[in-house]
Each structure stands twice: as C-alpha cells, then as structure tokens.
Amino acid sequence: MSLHPTLQPYADAWTHSIEAISELVTPLVEGEWNRRTPCPGWSVRDLVSHVIGLDCEMLGDPRPIHTLPRDLFHVTNEHQRYMEMQVDVRRHHTAPEMTSELEYTVIRRNRQLRNESRAPETKVRGPLGSEPTLEEAMRNRAFDVWVHEQDLRAALGRPGNLDSPGAYITRDELLAALPKVVAKNAGAPAGSAVVFDVHGPVEFLRTVRVDAEGRGSIDGTPSLGPAVTLTLDWETYYRLACGRVTADVVKDRIKAEGDPELTAAILLSFAVTP
Template structure:
C-alpha cells in the first residue's frame, strides 16, 4: 500500500513548499528572523513557528501547554488563539533552534507521508478538535504552507513559486470559498453573475452565479452581461483573498466593471481565509 492517488498532489505541494521555506530561512542571520511579514502580527520567526506547529498537528503531537500574553492585538477570536499557541511558545527561540526544529519536523512528516495508507475519507482531528477527512486536512495543510511560504518571500524580498504545486492547490481552495462569500457575505443580487478574470503565473476565468434562492455556485462558463467583473493578477488575488493587503492598497492592480456598489462590497469582504 502507498499514498492514495487523490492525496498525492497535496503531499507533493506540501513537500515543494516546505523545502522552499527551509531553503529561504536556513541562511538567515538572527536579526532577519524578526522581519515583519504580511501576515498580521507575525514576524518571519512567527510564520515559521506556525508552519512547524501545523506539521506537529498533522503528526498528532500533543499541543503545547502555554498561556498567551494578554497584549497580542492581532489575536481576537478562538481560532486565532488556537493558532497563536504554537507561535508564542517559540517566540524566544534562536535561529539555530528554529532551523533545527523545522528540519526535524520535515524528516518526520516525510516519513509519515511515505507510510500513509489510509483512505482519503478517513476522519481525522482538525483545528479546534473538528472532525474532518484526511483529504481535507492534507489539502488545507498544503494550501496553508504555500501561503506562508509567500508571506516569507514577501518579508525577505525573495518572490517566486507563484505557479508551484502549492499555488495550484491554493487556486482550487480559494475558488471553492468564493461562492459563499459572494452570495452570503457580499450579498450579491439573486439571479446575478460575477466574473473573476485572473491573469499571471496562474490564469483562470470563473463565474460565480447566484440563483433565485440566493445560493452561489462556481462555473467555468463565461457569463453574458455579468453584474460585475473583477480583473486582476494572480498575486493580487491571493493577497486580497488571504487578507494580506487592503483593496485600496492595490487599486492600481485591479480593474472592476459593473455595479460599483456590488464590486465595492465584494472587495470589502474578499478576505476568504481566517
């Protein structure tokens, strides 16, 4: 038995991103670990700590017993408190400690994936104790690690891998979140269509249709006379969707057509991830 074919793309995406992260941070001087990243409230050290923590969770390691400080302004809900635990417990770790732990976790996770024989539908423990499928866990994990690779690249001035296996997974994950956000959060009109025209290293043209009941669906077919069209590059799409930049900061990198109130509502609520 070996890794199920459905899971292989997620394992490959994780491997590519985690090895890229290791290459990025391996040569860093101590002070460079304190550089600010686009991820709110987190430094390079914090992002790497989070990635290590995510992989420890995938390994089933016990969570750290740790009390968070009260002055973490970026921590405002239970999900963020859950994620911050693995980060704050490593805030005083040195560069060698960080790289050593990262390398050890990579070795353990590679071994875990080589020996993984479970079905994609197997139920596993997710964040905050939620029960999710193994496929969902691996897909979300590959997505998260790629996004944090991009956080590190932005902080260190080392752009790249915008078309990597992790980027392909990220495209599918983010597109999967769009219908609910457009229909429910941005409150697009019923019986309307909103088009996203994304270019760059990853290109796609997708339509979100909102039916008469107000439900959103994702379609590959182009829409005639859409209520709104948003044209932007892939990197800007990711930065907006992951809450790394405000819409007003990238107005020169996107073009909107159609109902101005609707496009404003979409952009205002475009952060798809927590």
C-alpha cells in the same frame, strides 16, 4: 500500502513549499528572523513556528502546555488563540533552534507521508477539536504552507513559486469559497452573474451565478452582461482572498466594470481565510 492517489497532489505540494521555506530561512542571520511578515503580529520566526507547530499536530504530537501573554494585540478570538499557542512557545528560540526543529519536523513528516496508508476519508485530529478527513487536513496543509511560503517571500524580498503545485491547490480552495463571497457576503442580487478574469502565473476565468433563491454557483464559462467583471493578476487575487491586503491598497491592480456598489461589496468581503 502507499499514499492514496487522491492524496498525492497534496503531499507533493506540501513538500515543494516546505522545502522552499527551508531554503529561504536556513541562511538567515538572527536579526532577519525578527522581520515583519504580512500576518499581523507575526515575524519570520513566528510564521515558521506556526508551520512547524501545525505539522507537529499532523504528526500527532501533543500541543504545548503554555499560557499566552495578555498583551498580544493581534489575538482577538478563539481560533487565533489556538494558532498562537504554537507560535508564542517558540518566540525566544534562536535561529539554529528554529532551523533544526524545522528540518527535524520535515524529516518526520516525509517519513509519515511515505508510510501513510489511511484512506482519504479517515477522520483525523483538527484544530479546536474538529475532525476533518485526512484529505481535508492534507489539502489544508498544502494550502496553508504555500500561502505562508509567499508570506516569507514577501517579508524577505524573495519572490517566486507563484505557479508551484501549491498555487493551484490554493486557487481551487479560494475559488470554492467564491460563491459564498458573492451571493451571501456581498449580497449579489438573484439572477446576476459576476466574472473574475485572473491573469499572470496562474490564469483562470470564472463566473459566479446567483440563482433565483440567492444561492451562488461557479463555472468556467463567460457570462453575457454580467453585473460585475473584475480583472486582476493572480498575486493580487490570492493576497486579497487570503486577507494579506485590502482592495484600497491594490486598487491600481484591479480593473472593475459594472455595478460599483456590488463591486465594492465583493472586494470588502473578498478575504476568506481566518
């Protein structure tokens, strides 16, 4: 048996992004591993450690036994503590140690994917004792690795791959969260519609509609007389939705029309990643 067709796009996206990450970090000298990334408290080394650690967990490796320092200002909740464990345990690893472990982990994951015969709905181990399906876990890895590839590109001044396979999986993940952002978090009124017009390497137009009960839904058709229309480029969209920037930092890249209070509430609630 081979990888289920439903899972293949996630495997392809993960492979594309992880190879890009490897290409980005392999030539780095020791000091460059300490560069800050858009992730609070994380250097290039920390971010690559995170990627390695979560793929090791996908391989079924045991989590490290490690005590976190008490002075990590960016670690404020249980989810962050969970993620920090794989990072802090590698914090003093050298550049050759990092690239060697990354290369070895990629080899092992590629072998795992070649031999993967489980059904998409199979339950697997997830963070903090969760049990996502294999499909959910692979989709999350494709999403996570693409976003972190972009974090590394930002840290190293090497833009690219904004329209790679992982970008489209990221788009779909972020759009799935949009009805909740608009209807629940931002409190858009019943019967209203909010349009998102995104241009650039990944283009789309989506309308979030709020029904009479205040529930949000999303579709690809325009709305006549929306309460708010937000026009922005894809890079700004994903950076906002992934919490890499706040709206005030990129306000010159956002065109907003309609209710200013609702616009402000939507942009304030836009980040959907932990």
